[in-house]
Amino acid sequence: MKPRAALYSEIQAQNSENDLLVQHAPLVKRIAHHMLARLPDSVQLEDLIQSGMIGLLEAARQFDSSQGASFTTYAGIRIRGAMLDEIRRLDWTPRSVHRRGREVAQAAREIENRTGRDARDSEIMEALGMTADDYYQVLHDVSTARLFSLDEASPSTGEAREPESDDDGPARRLEDAGFRQALAEAIAGLPEREQLVMSLYYEQELNLREIGEVLGVTESRISQIHGRIMLKLKDRLADWTG
Helix, strand or coil: CCCHHHHHHHHHHHHHHHHHHHHHHHHHHHHHHHHHCCCCCCCCHHHHHHHHHHHHHHHHHHCCHHHCCCHHHHHHHHHHHHHHHHHHHHCCCCHHHHHHHHHHHHHHHHHHHHHCCCCCHHHHHHHHCCCHHHHHHHHHHHHHCCCCCCCCECCCCCCECCCCCCCCCHHHHHHHHHHHHHHHHHHHCCCHHHHHHHHHHHHCCCCHHHHHHHHCCCHHHHHHHHHHHHHHHHHHCHHHHC
16 A cells, blocks of 8 residues: 555646646647648548547646746647647548649649749649649648648658657757758748748748738638748758658
């Protein structure tokens, strides 16, 4: 039989864990809704919330306040990581999306190298012999596909990974810093309108419809712009993401 002090400590720990779960359950729903706005209809909100709650439970069990980060910050990372794991498990992005996205990116790069300016949509469509409907469908697919995560990507693979552990040494941290610097420079090189879309989407966490309302265009047009941005960034970060 356990000593009374040990049992009391165990009960206290369980109560503290339960309190964290109840207090931060709305965080799981908020992150799930934000991520769902970027994903295709095949991804269900309930699946994201379920995986996010698992991430929250793991965070409650593993959180160490002596590391300096707040529990909310730590839990947010674990929740998003668990949701991304679920998305990868479902493998909802067809290979054709990546292939067609690469074709558009390559055509745009060739036009930009030749003209010294950003490629126009009409020029890319002409170069690839694509109809407007097909071209804009590619941009929409790319906008919802996870080509790489802007805040949780591994520089060497472009894949999301778990929060940094004690095993991550200086080389890994330097690699992260290099990738983030390259990403910041790539975003800074975008036209002002595209930088604004990135800021509204990833910093202000507006969805595509809300961004469209801010800029006075349709949600569909914002999806197309976001798709173009993603292709540009992946092309410019090819040395990092492979």
